[in-house]
Amino acid sequence: MTTTAEQAAAxxxxxxxxxxxxxxxxxxxxxxxxxxxxxxxxxxxxxxLGIPRVDVAGVVSFYSFLxxxxxxxxxxxxxxxxxxLMVGADKVAEGLEEELGIRFGETTPDGRFTLxxxxxxxxxxxxxxxxxxxxxxxxxxxxxxxxLVRELKLHPEVADLRRLIVREYGDGKNSHDLVRAAVKNxxxxxxxxxxxxxxxxxxxxxxxxxxxxxxxxxxxTARLRGRGGAGFPTGMKxxxxxxxxxxxxxxxxxxxxxxxxxxxxxVVLTERPDLLFEGMTIAGYAIGASRGLLYLRGEYAYLxxxxxxxxxxxxxxxxxxxxxxxxxxxxxxxxxxxxxGAYVCGEESALISSCEGLRGDPKNRPPFxxxxxxxxxxxxxxxxETLCCVPRILEMGSGWxxxxxxxxxxxxxxxxxxxxxxxxxxxxxxxxxxxxxxxxMCGADEPVAVQVGGPSGQMVxxxxxxxxxxxxxxxxxxxxxxxGAGRDPLAIASQYLAFFIHESCGxxxxxxVGNVLLKERLDRIRAGRGEAADLDYLQTLGQTVKAxxxxxxxxxxxxxxxxxxxxxxxxxxxxxxTPAGGAQPGFDLEGRLAEAKALTGxxxxxxxx
Amino acid sequence: MAKPRVATASLCGCFxxxxxxLDIDDRILQLVELVDFDRCPIDDIKEITGPVDIGLIExxxxxxxxxxxxxxxRRHCKVLVSVGDCAINGGVPALRNLVPLRECYEEAYxxxxxxDNPSGRIPDxxxxxxxxxxxxxxHEVVRxxxxxxxxxxxxxxxxxxxxxxLAGRAPELPYExxxxx
Ligand SMILES: Cc1cc2nc3c(=O)[nH]c(=O)nc-3n(C[C@H](O)[C@H](O)[C@H](O)COP(=O)(O)O)c2cc1C
Ligand code: SF4
Ligand code: SF4
Numbered sequence: 057m058t059t060t061a062e063q064a065a066a067x068x069x070x071x072x073x074x075x076x077x078x079x080x081x082x083x084x085x086x087x088x089x090x091x092x093x094x095x096x097x098x099x100x101x102x103x104x105l106g107i108p109r110v111d112v113a114g115v116v117s118f119y120s121f122l123x124x125x126x127x128x129x130x131x132x133x134x135x136x137x138x139x140x141l142m143v144g145a146d147k148v149a150e151g152l153e154e155e156l157g158i159r160f161g162e163t164t165p166d167g168r169f170t171l172x173x174x175x176x177x178x179x180x181x182x183x184x185x186x187x188x189x190x191x192x193x194x195x196x197x198x199x200x201x202x203x204l205v206r207e208l209k210l211h212p213e214v215a216d217l218r219r220l221i222v223r224e225y226g227d228g229k230n231s232h233d234l235v236r237a238a239v240k241n242x243x244x245x246x247x248x249x250x251x252x253x254x255x256x257x258x259x260x261x262x263x264x265x266x267x268x269x270x271x272x273x274x275x276x277t278a279r280l281r282g283r284g285g286a287g288f289p290t291g292m293k294x295x296x297x298x299x300x301x302x303x304x305x306x307x308x309x310x311x312x313x314x315x316x317x318x319x320x321x322x323v324v325l326t327e328r329p330d331l332l333f334e335g336m337t338i339a340g341y342a343i344g345a346s347r348g349l350l351y352l353r354g355e356y357a358y359l360x361x362x363x364x365x366x367x368x369x370x371x372x373x374x375x376x377x378x379x380x381x382x383x384x385x386x387x388x389x390x391x392x393x394x395x396x397g398a399y400v401c402g403e404e405s406a407l408i409s410s411c412e413g414l415r416g417d418p419k420n421r422p423p424f425x426x427x428x429x430x431x432x433x434x435x436x437x438x439x440x441e442t443l444c445c446v447p448r449i450l451e452m453g454s455g456w457x458x459x460x461x462x463x464x465x466x467x468x469x470x471x472x473x474x475x476x477x478x479x480x481x482x483x484x485x486x487x488x489x490x491x492x493x494x495x496x497m498c499g500a501d502e503p504v505a506v507q508v509g510g511p512s513g514q515m516v517x518x519x520x521x522x523x524x525x526x527x528x529x530x531x532x533x534x535x536x537x538x539x540g541a542g543r544d545p546l547a548i549a550s551q552y553l554a555f556f557i558h559e560s561c562g563x564x565x566x567x568x569v570g571n572v573l574l575k576e577r578l579d580r581i582r583a584g585r586g587e588a589a590d591l592d593y594l595q596t597l598g599q600t601v602k603a604x605x606x607x608x609x610x611x612x613x614x615x616x617x618x619x620x621x622x623x624x625x626x627x628x629x630x631x632x633x634t635p636a637g638g639a640q641p642g643f644d645l646e647g648r649l650a651e652a653k654a655l656t657g658x659x660x661x662x663x664x665x
Numbered sequence: 666m667a668k669p670r671v672a673t674a675s676l677c678g679c680f681x682x683x684x685x686x687l688d689i690d691d692r693i694l695q696l697v698e699l700v701d702f703d704r705c706p707i708d709d710i711k712e713i714t715g716p717v718d719i720g721l722i723e724x725x726x727x728x729x730x731x732x733x734x735x736x737x738x739r740r741h742c743k744v745l746v747s748v749g750d751c752a753i754n755g756g757v758p759a760l761r762n763l764v765p766l767r768e769c770y771e772e773a774y775x776x777x778x779x780x781d782n783p784s785g786r787i788p789d790x791x792x793x794x795x796x797x798x799x800x801x802x803x804h805e806v807v808r809x810x811x812x813x814x815x816x817x818x819x820x821x822x823x824x825x826x827x828x829x830x831l832a833g834r835a836p837e838l839p840y841e842x843x844x845x846x
Contacts, residue, residue, distance in 0.1 A: 589808075638739040638808040643801070649729060651766045652795040661791045662733040 061090050062100035069104045076105045077431065079115055079413030083122050084354075084396060091167070092126040111414075118415040118561075119396035120174075121354050128163045130208060130217065133174035133187040134196075137316045138507075138551050139474045139537055140183040144198065148184050149173075151198035155205045168212070169205070175399055175555055176316035177355040180474035180537065181242050181481050190357045191218050192239050194226075218358075229326045234362040241323045242481025245497060247468040248460055250444045251484045256330045259447025260375070263338040264383045268298065271342040275446060278454035279466045284310055284402075284439030285512070285533035286608070290446075293436055296426035297343040300434025305345040308411065308430060308437045309336050312353045312395055312402035315510035316555060317535030320470035321440040323482045325352075325359050328444060329366045333390060335443030337380060338450060340388040343436050348390040351407050354397045363392060399559035403607050404437040406561070417561050418607035441470055441534070462488030465526035469534065473498045475507075476540030491530060492521040500538045505545045505624070510535035511552035512612035514619040515545055545624045546631075549616035550578050556613035567610030570601035574617050581631050585641045588632055595621060669718040669831055672703040674738060676731040677758045677800060678724025681817045682749040683707070686721075688820035699831060717742045719830050722809075723817075725755040725802050730794035732806055739807040744830060747809045748823070750816040752802065759800040766798050811836055814843050 068085045072078040082101065087093055093116045102109040116122045134140075134149055149171075153159055156169050163170040179185035182194035186201075193204065204221065214220060218236055225231035226240040243251055263271050276291030297305060309332065313321040324332060336348045352360060367390055370376045378387045393411050400406050401416035408430050410416040429435025445467055449457045458466045465487035471494060474480045478499030485494060495503060508514050508525070509532035516523070516530070523530050539548065553575040562568045577594055580586050598614030598621075605611050621628065635641045649660055675683055683706060689696065703717050704710045720742030726732050739745055750756040761769055770787045774780060782788075803809055813826050813836070822843065826836035 637736060638745075639736065640805055640807060643806045645729075645732060648797040648799070648801070649795050651798045652770075655767055655770050656787050656789045656793075656795065658789040658791065658795075660729050660795055662729045662794070 059096060062096055064089060065097050065100050066104045069101065074105060075413075076107050076111075077411075077413045079105070079112065080119075080396060080410060081394065081413075083112075083115060083119075084394060087122050087127075091129060092124060093122055094124050094126075098124070114415050115413070118417075119354075119398050120172075121396040126163060126167065128168050128170035130168060130188055130214070131170045131172060132205075133172045133177070134160075135175075135177045135179065135183065135185050135187075136173045137176035137180060137183070137555075138548055139180040139317065140185065141551065142475065142543070143183050145184040147198040148186070148196055148201045151202045152205060155202045168209075174355070174397070175559060176314070176318075178313055178319040178322045178353070179239065180317050180319055180472065180535075182240055183474065187355060188221055189217055191221050192237055192358055193221060194238055194240065229362070232362055234365050235326070235359060237358050239322075239326075239358075240481075241326060243323060243327070244473075244479050244481040245483040245485065247470075247484025247486070249448050249457070249468045249484065250324060250328060250331070250441065250470060251482070254331070254448070254451075256334060256447075257375075259450035260334045260337055261381060262450045263341055263447075264381055264386065268342045268344060271338060271450070272298070274454050275342070275449060278445075278449045278457040279464075280442065280445055280449060280457070281465070281527055282439055283441035283445070283469065283533065285315065285509070285531075287527040287531060290438065290442055293426060293438070294339065294343050296424070297345075297434045297436040300427050304347065304431075304433050305343055306430040306433055306435040307336055307340045307343060307345045307348040308404075308407065308425075308435055309348065309350045309440060309443055310402060310404065310407060310437050311356070311440050312351055312407060313356070313440075314353060314399040314402040314559075315512060315533050315535055316552070317472060317474055317507065317510045317537045318533055319472045319474075320482050320534045322356060322359075324440050324444055324470070325356065325363065329363055330370070331444045331447060332440055333367065333370055333376070335446040336390060337376065337388050338446050339436065339438060339443060341380075341386055343434070345436075346387045346389070348388060349411055349430070350390055350392045351395060351401075351411060352392055353395045353401075357394055360392060360394065367392075399555075400561050400607070400609050403609060406607070407437060408435060415561075417563060418609075420606070439533075461486045462524065462526050464528050469525060469532070471525070471532070471536050472534050473536045473538065475536075475538035476500065476503060476543065477538045485525070487526045488524050490521070491516070491523055491525060494525065494536065495521065495538065498538065501540060503538045503540055504543055505539040505548075507535065507537040507539070507548070507552075508532050510537075511555055511616055512608070513615065515549065515616060515623055516619070517545075517623040520623065544627075545620050546578065546582050546627055549620045550575060550582065552616040553578065553613070556609065560609060560613070561607075564604070564606045564610055566601045566604040567606075567613060570597060570605075570610075571613050573597060574601070574614060578617060580642045581628060584631055584633060585644070586628075586632055587634060587641050590632070590642075591621065591625075591628055594618075668699065668701045670703050670716070671700045671705070671719045671721070671827075672713055672717045672738065672742065673705045673707075673721040674723070674734050675706060676722060676724035676734060676752070676803070677727035678749060678751045678756070680706070680723070682723035682751075685815075685817035685820050686823050689824050690820070692824055696827070713737055713741045715741070718744065719827070720745045721748050722746065722752050722803055723748050724751045725758060725800050726797060726806055727758055727761075727800045728794035728796050732797070735803055735806050744810045745807070746811045746813060746826070746830070747803045748813045749818055750814060753804075753812050753814060755800045755802050756816065762799040766796060769796070813838075815845055818843075 160171045185194045230237045280290045281287045401410045405419035406416040425435040471483045598618045704713045720738045829836040
């Protein structure tokens with residue numbers, strides 16, 4: 057017997073052409089409608105799509121926005137990233153728990169509210185922040201959180217959550233009819249390339265007047281390197297993709313922006329969508345792709361309608377679709393793929409899996425995406441900011457672009473600055489800018505530490521402030537979190553490890569287990585029960601995890617420990633103890649005996665208590 | 666010159682590692698020529714009598730007495746070796762780490778099929794050492810210098826390791842001696 061929920065699920069499959077590669081979209085839609093993906097629904101979907109049940113269940117269990125437990129009609133996801141905790145996200149959590157009478161991870165008995173923690177939601181400059189379903193609530197203090205929940209309780213049937221929650225729109229396009237968000241752009245320093253005033257379209261027209269090979273050559277001459285973290289030369293990636301099998305190829309824009317502390321792509325998506333789509337179109341032309349995908353992280357779902365609107369406007373203007381700009385033979389269109397809350401999906405091969413409706417597991421390489429990517433076809437995955445540089449390079453010339461920044465790191469870089477400073481927000485600076493200069497711009501008062509590049513990057517101290525932000529020195533995908541006096545770099549490293557433990561896909565043992573062991577040992581040292589040999593242990597284990605992990609997540613996850621060991625070694629050393637008689641300081645005899653004492657009702661004979 | 670002194674103990678183990686030591690066959694005659702034994706289950710000396718050159722530990726720590734003995738060994742032994750999987754990983758006894766301690770006690774003293782305990786209480790007799798809430802490997806309790814894997818390590822492994830240590834070398838064992846599958 058099929059329930060109405062199962063029938064509705066089947067209808068949603070039909071809306072997606074019963075295409076199993078659209079499984080993620082289907083599941084998101086069913087989850088939105090029913091609040092859960094239970095066994096009956098999973099069976100119905102598997103039968104309808106003609107795939108094994110486990111393929112559906114595996115995807116449901118992978119993504120944090122999906123689940124088989126019933127969730128409330130309003131899911132509140134409070135961000136627990138470091139900048140949020142620094143400004144009291146824990147107090148906000150207490151307020152929410154008290155007001156709703158449930159703990160995090162629970163749903164109210166009336167099925168209205170669910171409380172969950174979220175990894176960074178891309179709002180570090182306006183922390184603490186939370187998502188109420190798709191609606192972003194930035195700058196959420198404990199008092200405001202309580203008031204908001206009380207107000208929502210008064211409205212059992214919420215047709216338009218956004219209207220009820222958002223009191224004041226943010227700057228720029230955040231007040232656009234299709235966005236209506238309280239989010240602020242906080243653009244502090246527009247630079248020459250991406251946040252400059254510009255007219256759109258010149259780059260695309262120029263590109264289409266050239267051959268694809270010439271476009272690639274121009275991008276190579278500009279020495280453009282990827283802005284998503286790895287810094288791979290963009291022109292070379294396109295060349296590889298173009299050299300892949302003839303036939304359909306794909307261009308994928310990575311707007312997953314999951315690296316904690318990074319939010320610059322959010323601002324670009326809000327303020328420069330045309331520049332991005334123009335860049336994607338040029339990239340499609342260069343690699344010979346007629347289809348593009350924008351992988352938009354689930355946390356940015358509030359931008360979706362607006363971005364769809366921009367896309368349809370571009371179709372109307374002949375900038376997308378058949379014969380782009382009247383160029384016969386060049387067809388290109390873009391589909392938006394929504395993510396569902398998984399950091400590892402930012403890794404390009406995992407991102408491709410996710411676009412294919414699979415679990416977001418990274419894949420083995422080779423083959424590289426350029427050879428066999430989305431649906432097995434040659435695919436180029438590029439970051440939002442990277443693609444935005446492209447029309448500007450075409451428009452202004454590769455020489456102009458290469459003259460910005462430093463020799464090996466050309467152009468500008470968008471930085472997302474948050475933490476202990478007075479001017480949090482987005483800065484576009486020439487690559488090669490010294491860290492100290494950025495700290496001065498953002499009003500950081502004698503910081504003790506800066507996390508450059510998010511948890512997967514480096515934690516540096518004042519000795520490194522003269523270093524340059526560029527690919528060959530302090531590389532960063534854009535995150536810069538400032539820590540002022542009184543902050544504890546080791547505590548922060550431990551929080552970042554918790555993030556990696558949560559986000560590991562679990563495929564490789566070094567990553568799945570190693571990160572847990574690193575955190576245990578680090579926390580032991582922090583508790584004053586570590587000895588000198590523990591520092592060697594951390595160093596060796598950290599290097600092992602890096603060397604033996606399959607994807608970039610595990611290859612960078614020990615960085616919070618390894619970089620603090622380098623930059624803040626004295627902080628570690630100050631905590632070490634030298635136990636007498638060869639005892640291990642980490643062994644807590646009292647703690648280990650407490651339960652037996654309680655159960656037997658007597659003290660220890662051997663240790664006299 | 667006095668012979669080097671060796672001490673051994675079985676903590677939370679099955680004595681299999683000690684049996685393996687006896688398995689060195691006639692080399693045992695060489696061994697007694699080479700060393701003097703201090704505390705050891707084989708000679709039944711109950712307490713370490715003085716400084717020891719090499720201590721061999723079988724078994725992990727499951728109770729306070731194990732901890733006490735291990736600490737005593739660490740204090741007296743120049744070189745301390747974890748022998749066998751129980752000492753190194755906790756081994757079979759550590760399976761109880763999956764069971765809450767209360768259930769372990771109740772099974773042993775209250776509910777087990779062969780238990781006759783009219784008092785219905787978990788005994789508080791001081792002769793019964795308090796259990797740790799989980800079985801831990803030796804190197805979590807004290808510093809350990811060398812590890813000899815195996816369940817038990819073979820007689821050849823033990824012999825090779827002992828003779829190396831007596832010669833003042835770290836026991837670097839060939840793959841065949843530490844590979845078990
Ligand atoms: C765990 C992990 C997360 C990542 N997250 C992102 C991301 O959110 N955005 C991004 O552009 N690149 C991310 N990357 C890097 C991508 O794998 C890929 O290198 C990048 O999208 C390529 O684009 P680019 O060459 O323009 O930088 C991530 C990598 C790893 C290992
Ligand atoms: S390194 Fe970590 S995240 Fe990457 S594949 Fe292995 S387990 Fe998964
Ligand atoms: S390692 Fe094996 S032989 Fe040695 S004590 Fe443990 S169970 Fe017995």
